[in-house]
Amino acid sequence: MASADYFLPRNEVSGGLGANFLVEWKSEHSVFEPIVEAVMVSTESGRGLSFVSPGKVLKPIEANVSS
Numbered sequence: 723m724a725s726a727d728y729f730l731p732r733n734e735v736s737g738g739l740g741a742n743f744l745v746e747w748k749s750e751h752s753v754f755e756p757i758v759e760a761v762m763v764s765t766e767s768g769r770g771l772s773f774v775s776p777g778k779v780l781k782p783i784e785a786n787v788s789s
């Protein structure tokens with residue numbers, strides 16, 4: 723189990739209007755896909771706004787394990 727945290731400033735525009743991430747993982751053994759979520763939180767102007775965006779698998783890659 724592990725977590726990673728990436729902070730993007732509100733004025734970051736190099737990726738367009740939304741934050742987009744590709745997460746690649748691999749294992750020598752059969753494993754469950756990781757849980758990947760993006761969380762956006764804003765407290766600008768004294769109002770709280772937040773949402774969570776779940777990640778989705780674009781292309782599963784099977785481990786090539788020899789017995």
